[in-house]
Amino acid sequence: MLLVKNVSLTLGRSRILEQVHVHARPGELCVLMGANGAGKSTLLRTIAGEYMHYQGSIALNGRELHAIPAAEQARQRAVLSQHLALQLPFTAAEVAGMGRYVYRGEAGAQDKAIVTYALRLLQVYDLKDRAYTTLSGGQQQRVQMARVLAQLLEAPDLHATDYTGRKMLLLDEPVTGMDILHQQLSLQLAAQLARRGVLVLAVLHDFQLAAAYAQRIIMLQQGRVQAQGPVDEVLTAAHIRDCFGVEVSVLHHPLCAYPMVVTNTAATLFSSSADKAIKVC
Numbered sequence: 001m002l003l004v005k006n007v008s009l010t011l012g013r014s015r016i017l018e019q020v021h022v023h024a025r026p027g028e029l030c031v032l033m034g035a036n037g038a039g040k041s042t043l044l045r046t047i048a049g050e051y052m053h054y055q056g057s058i059a060l061n062g063r064e065l066h067a068i069p070a071a072e073q074a075r076q077r078a079v080l081s082q083h084l085a086l087q088l089p090f091t092a093a094e095v096a097g098m099g100r101y102v103y104r105g106e107a108g109a110q111d112k113a114i115v116t117y118a119l120r121l122l123q124v125y126d127l128k129d130r131a132y133t134t135l136s137g138g139q140q141q142r143v144q145m146a147r148v149l150a151q152l153l154e155a156p157d158l159h160a161t162d163y164t165g166r167k168m169l170l171l172d173e174p175v176t177g178m179d180i181l182h183q184q185l186s187l188q189l190a191a192q193l194a195r196r197g198v199l200v201l202a203v204l205h206d207f208q209l210a211a212a213y214a215q216r217i218i219m220l221q222q223g224r225v226q227a228q229g230p231v232d233e234v235l236t237a238a239h240i241r242d243c244f245g246v247e248v249s250v251l252h253h254p255l256c257a258y259p260m261v262v263t264n265t266a267a268t269l270f271s272s273s274a275d276k277a278i279k280v281c
């Protein structure tokens with residue numbers, strides 16, 4: 001269980017998170033949503049132990065983050081950060097293999113089997129010997145997903161282990177740059193991990209993907225939680241208008257049980273004077 005209670009965070013001179021209160025249970029795929037700059041990545045990074053000067057409380061299974069040694073935290077959770085820049089000429093397999101560093105220095109046979117399994121699941125095994133820097137953006141993102149999967153798994157089989165209460169996966173915009181097939185594949189993997197007891201917290205911008213895969217959505221606005229709860233309760237036209245300033249309709253999906261968010265293109269975002277200014281530019 002992850003319990004974030006009244007967490008506030010200041011970076012530089014700016015208050016980025018304000019009295020944030022969220023919780024997530026093992027086995028849940030929770031999605032963090034909100035406009036650019038709302039504080040999603042900062043919240044994820046704070047939970048990942050990157051900003052330890054937070055005020056309030058962050059507890060994992062009843063233990064305050066401050067009390068969990070960094071090495072233990074690294075074995076409990078895997079983090080996919082936004083905009084990972086790697087300049088050194090590592091191969092794709094070496095990058096995925098970095099996920100195993102938290103367990104031991106030298107990669108043993110089991111580590112190699114897990115890395116191979118993760119690369120195959122993300123369909124990048126055939127790229128394993130390529131220099132990571134020469135891969136396309138979407139391919140790099142799939143290798144990064146393989147890295148966090150390799151960090152999380154205890155066996156080269158997604159279904160072999162029950163991770164309940166032991167593992168947390170933090171994903172910051174995991175499907176950015178991926179094509180539609182690999183977006184679905186990556187989120188299905190995250191959902192499978194959740195079914196094996198992993199607590200998954202993912203930042204997503206796409207309402208459709210959030211509706212399809214989340215059990216709960218947490219919507220942030222200017223560093224505060226604007227809404228959190230089941231998909232149907234949070235993905236409403238009113239919450240989306242408040243958080244994003246966009247008029248949408250929320251419809252019933254004709255085939256699936258989740259809601260469908262469509263933008264109302266008739267509602268213009270520009271006043272006529274702003275419109276003129278754009279044309280002049």
Ligand SMILES: Nc1ncnc2c1ncn2[C@@H]1O[C@H](COP(=O)(O)OP(=O)(O)OP(=O)(O)O)[C@@H](O)[C@H]1O
Pocket residue numbers: 011012014016034035036037038039040041042043
């Ligand atoms: N190290 C920092 N120092 C000062 N301000 C920061 C720092 N990191 C982030 N911020 C500010 O905190 C706010 C929230 O940033 P954050 O990256 O968490 O937003 P986000 O919701 O993830 O946005 P996006 O959707 O654009 O990724 C932004 O205004 C950002 O400029």
